[in-house]
Every structure is written in structure tokens, then in C-alpha cells.
Amino acid sequence: MTSILTNTAAMAALQTLRTIDSNMETVQNRISSGYRVGTAADNAAYWSIATTMRSDNEALSTVKDALGLGAAKTDTYYAGLDSSVKVVTEIKAKLVAAREPGVDKDKINKELTELKNQLTSIAQSASFSGENWLFNASTTALGTKQIVASFNRAANGTVSVTTLAFDTTKSVLIDTSQASRGILTKGMQITQPSGSTTTTATYFLVNASAATGATGSEIKISTSTSNDDLDGMISAVESVLQVLTDSAATLGAINKRIDMQDEFVSTLMDVIDKGVGRLVDADMNEESTRLKALQTQQQLGIQSLSIANTNAANIMQLFRQ
Known part of the structure; x- marks a missing residue:
């Protein structure tokens, strides 16, 4: 069914694109900071251990x-x-x-x-x-x-x-x-x-x-x-x-x-x-590979969203004399 109120394909493509953008943001943060676990939100257990051991290292210094x-x-x-x-x-x-x-x-x-x-x-x-x-x-x-x-x-x-x-x-x-x-x-x-x-x-x-x-x-x-x-x-x-x-x-x-x-x-x-x-610490080899894959997915997601929007616009052809 084709609807002018709900573009299911565009919604699916948009949701996928949002997920890709979120993953890209995570990877870019890891690359820029060098940390895989930079805050407690990333991994509370590892962040807690790392923070304690860094404090101990300052004491050892x-x-x-x-x-x-x-x-x-x-x-x-x-x-x-x-x-x-x-x-x-x-x-x-x-x-x-x-x-x-x-x-x-x-x-x-x-x-x-x-x-x-x-x-x-x-x-x-x-x-x-x-x-x-x-x-x-x-x-x-x-x-x-x-x-x-x-x-x-x-x-x-x-x-x-x-x-x-x-x-x-x-x-x-x-x-x-x-x-x-x-x-x-x-x-x-x-x-x-x-x-x-x-x-x-x-x-x-x-x-x-x-x-x-x-x-x-x-x-x-x-x-x-x-x-x-x-x-x-x-x-x-x-x-x-x-x-x-x-x-x-x-x-x-x-x-x-x-x-x-x-x-x-x-x-x-x-x-x-x-x-x-x-x-x-972030594995920079792994993160760079993941970034390349996400960039490719992002381009495909944008193209998929564009196609979905174009399909909805094709309905106009049905109403032409």
C-alpha cells in the first residue's frame, strides 16, 4: 500500500541513518580522545578501576x-x-x-x-x-x-x-x-x-x-x-x-x-x-576500520532515504492529466 501520510520506507531509512550517525559519533569520540572507556557511562566497572589505579599511580609518583x-x-x-x-x-x-x-x-x-x-x-x-x-x-x-x-x-x-x-x-x-x-x-x-x-x-x-x-x-x-x-x-x-x-x-x-x-x-x-x-584505551586500528565502514553505511543510508522520499513523490504522477 502506498500512502501519502506515512512513508514507511523513509522512516526506516531515517532510523537506520540515525543509528549510523550515533555509532559514528561514538567512534569519532574514541579516535579523538584515544579512550574506549572515557566516562562512567561507557563502562562503569572499567572506568572505576581505571580511575582508582590512576589515582594510585599519582601517589606512587x-x-x-x-x-x-x-x-x-x-x-x-x-x-x-x-x-x-x-x-x-x-x-x-x-x-x-x-x-x-x-x-x-x-x-x-x-x-x-x-x-x-x-x-x-x-x-x-x-x-x-x-x-x-x-x-x-x-x-x-x-x-x-x-x-x-x-x-x-x-x-x-x-x-x-x-x-x-x-x-x-x-x-x-x-x-x-x-x-x-x-x-x-x-x-x-x-x-x-x-x-x-x-x-x-x-x-x-x-x-x-x-x-x-x-x-x-x-x-x-x-x-x-x-x-x-x-x-x-x-x-x-x-x-x-x-x-x-x-x-x-x-x-x-x-x-x-x-x-x-x-x-x-x-x-x-x-x-x-x-x-x-x-x-x-581505544584500539586505533579497529576504530579506523570501523569508521570507514560507518562512513560507507552513512552514504548508503543517505541514498536509501533519498530513494524512499523519491518514491513518495512519484505518487504525483498518478494525478496528472
């Missing part, structure tokens, strides 16, 4: 920055400890040289004084971003320092931050408030010769004159310094050297851990980006 700051700090303090080990080793060598008969101990003591001044300079200079783990002038101890290491999300959705801890009691070289808190300012008790027997003695390397809690005698020599005292000083310096070596080793281990964690966080961020991409 901050963690990576914090690890970089932590690495810079530990590098600085390790450099200070390493330099201190070398200076204390030199002090030990000078004390051994003072043990030789006929040596000028006063001149050696001048060298010792300069070496101890160098230790003080190292401790004061090893500062980064306003922090110094080698030198303390405060009445309170530096305590344990925390370095942000990772951002974690548990299976139940709760989040937490993991930190790396370092106890600065293992690294403080000089404490001008409480001498017993500094490796170089606290007294080292040793056993030294005393004639045909032995005795205990306490020596410290750097004299923090304003500090409280200092015990023992400062390691310095003169022409009257006995060989027994020199042996005791050498033993005390050796004890200091061992503590410094252990401290540098601990800080070096923390530094290595930071480097490994930094590498892991970088890898984890890349993996998360890749996982999110698999969920929401």
Missing part, C-alpha cells in the same frame, strides 16, 4: 619523588661518614708514627689537631635540605628518621604508606649538647698496658667543650705522652673506626634499598599504566 629525596640525603651522609673513616684512619696512622722513638710528638699533635678539625668540618657540612644526621647541637637527640618507601592498597581497599627507618644514633659523629650521643665525642673505654700489667682507660676523639656527659681524656699527645698511653689511644681510635665503619655500612645498605625500591616503583607505575590502558 609522589613516592618516587620522596625516594629521590631520601637517596640524596643518604648519599650526603654516607659521603660524610666515608670521609670521616679516611680521616680517622689517618689519625690512627699518626698515633702509630708517634710510637716511634725520637719522633717529634708535638708536631704530630698539631697534625692530629687539624685532622680533628677536619672531622668537625665534615660533620657540620654534611647537611641536605636542612637536615644533618652527622652533627647535632640540639638538647634532644635526632632520633629515628623516616623515608617514604611505597604506597600500598590492600585487597579490601584500605591504603597505607610504608617507610624506611634509620636510627641516627648510629650516624651522629658530634653532639655538642650531649657528648655521649656522638661517635667522636663519647668516651671509648679500652684496656691499655700499664707497666707489666694492664689498666682500663677512656678516650674521646673530638672535644665538644660545651657538651655534658663527656668522659675520659681527649686523644692528643705531647712529648710527655707515654707509650702505654699511645697504645691506649690507638686502641680507642680503632674502636671509633669500627663504629664508623659499621655506621657507613648500615647507611650504605639503606641507600641500596632506596635505589632498589626506586627502580621497583618505576616498574610498578609502568605496569599500572599498561594495565589501565588495556581496560580503557
